[in-house]
Amino acid sequence: MMQLKNALRFTVIVCGMGLAMQSCQSNSDQQHAQPPVKEGIDSLQAARIKELEKIFFSIPSPVEMSSLIKEKGYQFDVKKLNPAENVSKYAGEVKQAVNLGVYGADLSYAAMFDQKQVTMEYFASAQNLAKQMGVDGALTNEIIERLDKNQESRDSLLKIVSEAYADLNGYLKENQRIEVSALVVAGGWLEALYLSSIYAADGNVDMRQRIAEQKYALNNLVDYFEKFGEKENLKEMKADLFALRDIYNAAQENKGKTSTSKDASGVVTIGTTTTISIDDATLKAIATKATELRNKYTSF
C-alpha cells in the first residue's frame, strides 16, 4: 500500500496538475488515438477544482460576529447558551456535528466575556462531542491546560479557542470529513446568529446592522453547501439555510464603490459605499427563524 502511495505521489510530482496534459501526454499521435484520455483528464481536473473549492471556503467566525455584543456593553448570560450538560444526549452525525459548532460559538461567546470557567466547561463539552464522533484529534487536553494557564487574558482565551476550532476544521478536512466540517461551521454560524438576534431585539442599530450583514455569510454558506450536491447528511441543513435565505432576500443591498487609502504608517484602509439594511419585520422574521432552527438542532 505504501509503495502504491509513493508511486502515486511520484506521478503527481513528475506530472503535476498544470503539466498533466502536456508532460504526460507529449506524444500527439497518442492523443489522437485516445481522445477519452484527454476527456478523462479534463473531467478529473474539473473534479479537482471542485475539491479545492470545498477547501477554500470562509465565513466570519462566531467570535467576529459576537464581538459586537461585548462592544455594545451587553452582559454575559449563560442561560442564553446551549447547556453544556446536553452534550451526551446528541446522537447521529448531523446533530453531533451541528452541536459541535454550536458549542464552539458558545465557548467563543464565553471567552469574549472573560468567563474562564464557562469557557473551559464548554470546551470540555465540545471535546466530549468530538470524541463521540471520533474526531477529537484537534481538541486536545493540552488546549484545556492552555486555557487554564491563560485565564487572566481575554485575548489569550479567544486566541486559544479560535485556533482550536481552526485546527478542528483542518483536522476534519484532512481526514476526509469535509461534510462534517461544513456542518460544524454552519452550526457555529447559526448559534452566533441566534445570540446576536436576541441582543438585537432591543432595537440597537449596530446589532441590527450586524444581523443584516449576515446575508453575505449566509449566501456564502448556501453556495458552499450546494457544492456538495445532494449529500444525505447535508440535506436538512441545506434546506434550512435555503429557508433562512428566503427571509434574507428582503434585505436591501445597494451596491457602491470600494475606496482605499493609506495612512502615514502605510496601513491600508478599505471602505465601501455599498450598504445593506433590513426593516423591523425582516429582523423579527430572521430572529424567529434563527431561534426555530437553533432549537431544532439543539433539541434531542
Next chain:
Amino acid sequence: MKLYKIILPLVLLAPFVADAQCRAFTKNQCLPQLDGYIQNDNYNSAMLVPGDEAELLLTFYGGKEYRLVVCAHPILGSVDFEITDTGGESIYKGNSAENGVFDFKMTSTQQLIVKLRVPEQKSSVSTHEGCVSVMAGSKELN
C-alpha cells in the same frame, strides 16, 4: 486502460488525500504570522502544484483591523495573490515570498476575494506539490 481509470483519479485527487503535513505546516509556519490577531476559525490550506489557481471569498466587518496571510511552502517558489472587491477592482497584489502579509482596516463591512496562483515551473524537470495556506485574523480598531 483499466489501470489508467484507477490510477488517474487517485493521482489527481492525491493532493487532498495526503495533506497531513499541510496542517502541521500551517500551524508551525503560517499561524505565527497572525500574532496579535484572533484567527478566523476556518481552515484554508491545501496541497497545490504549479499551475494551480484558487479563489477565496471573505467577509470583513467594518470597524475592525485585519491581517491576511498567504503562506506557501518554499518548494513552490513564490505564490502570487491578488485581493479584489467583488466587482474585480484590485486592492492589493502580493506574493508569498516577499509580501505575503497584508494588514488593513475596514471602515464598513464588505466582501473581498483572494485569488491565488501557483506559478508554473517551466525550467524545472520535475514538479513539486506544496502546502498553501490563506489565513485571516482580526482585532478591534484602536
